[in-house]
Amino acid sequence: MRDLDAGPVTVIGLGLMGQALAGAFLRDGRPTTVWNRTEGKAGELVAQGARLAGSADEAVAASPLVVVCVSDQHAVHGLVEPLGDVLEGRVLVNLSSGTSQAARDTAEQVAKRGGAYLAGAIMAVPATIGTAQATIVYSGPKAAFDRHEPALRSLAGRTAYLGADHGLAALHEVAVLSLMWNVLNGFLHGAALLGAAGVDASAFVPLAKEGVSTVSDWLDGYARQIDEGAYxxxxxxxxxHLAAMEHVVEESEALGVDAELPRFVKALAERAVAGGRGGDGYAAMIESFRTPASA
Structure with a gap:
């Protein structure tokens, strides 16, 4: 649905995600200015009604809300550094990936130029931007988020504000990435085990999905235990659990499948046991993650 009161926005960075962001603003009827170091990437958006700025300064000056989506935080710093006073009174929303400290550093950089900074993290792929399937989270000054939330809702079905600490969006992103890679690596290792016995990975999928669903159901309870500090x-x-982990290691070795992942998981559990947590529930493993092994 088009927003009849839609204000102008600028999108800087026109990779696949940046193009998806600008396209979502255009579909909602927002006057959209775009800029990219490689001008040719703007062609399709211009055909849809976007205005191509001749420079980053011109792009920023065109709108009170500037959305940046470039390769990483280093690129963001390089973009902001020469902007000067053109940022004054504007809100820069950074949807590029990075660390929490980099987000805080960029916030200082923008503040010195008179602007406000919102850090964001996209929990979606480009094809889902602007749909109910997309989630984008933000952190930074609440007043800036509240002022531009109607525009930001053009980008995702779920738009969430996490708090005033600029680093919170990046922290949530890396936490989800850690979860994603651990789940995927577990599936791939399991598929390798079954593949050694001639079982196709596609045949493993139904049982794998059931296992992931079961683990998902445990998360609320684990979270309560973590928050309460009791396991x-x-x-x-x-x-x-440690005894069962040994079975995974033995099976991997017997089948000629790399056992590094299950050995690592087992080593983490052994560290928890050595720390006196052997008789606790599995959520107590978080105490090991809170302290680097070298400590």
């Missing part, structure tokens, strides 16, 4: 045994102790 009752609801199913198995870490000692019991």
């Amino acid at each position: 009752p045994v609801l199913d198995s102790t870490i000692d019991t």
Whole structure:
């Protein structure tokens, strides 16, 4: 649905994600200025009604809301550094990936130029931008978020504000990435085990999905235990889990499948047991993650 009161926006960075962001603003009827170091990437957006700025300064000056989506935080710093006073009174929303400290550093950089900074993290792929399937989270000054939330809602079905700390969006992004890679690596290792016995990966999918769903159902309870700092045994102790982990290592080695991942998982559990957590529920493993092994 088009926003009849839609104000102008600028999108800087026209990779696949940047083009998706600008396209979503255009579909909602927002006057959209775009800029990219490689001008040719703007052609399709210009055909849809976007205005191509001749420079980054011109792009920033065109709108009170400037959305940046470039390769990484280093590129953001390089973009902001020469802008000067053109940022004064404007809100820069950075949707590029990076670390929490880099977000805080960029916030200082923008503040020195008179602007406000919102850090964002996109939990979606380009094809879902502007649809109910996309989630984008933000952190930074609440007043800036509230002022531009109607525009930001053009980009995702779920738009969430996490808090005033500029680093919170990046922290949530890397936390989700950690979860994603651990789940995917577990699936791939499991598929390698079954593949050694001639089982196709596609045949593993139904049982794998059921396992992921079961683990997903545990998360609320684990979160409560973590927040309360108490880890009752609801199913198995870490000692019991450790014994099962040894089976995964043995099976991997017997089948000629790389056992580095299950050995690593087992080593983490052994560290928790050495720290006196063997009789606790599995959520107590977080105490090991909170302290680097070298400490």
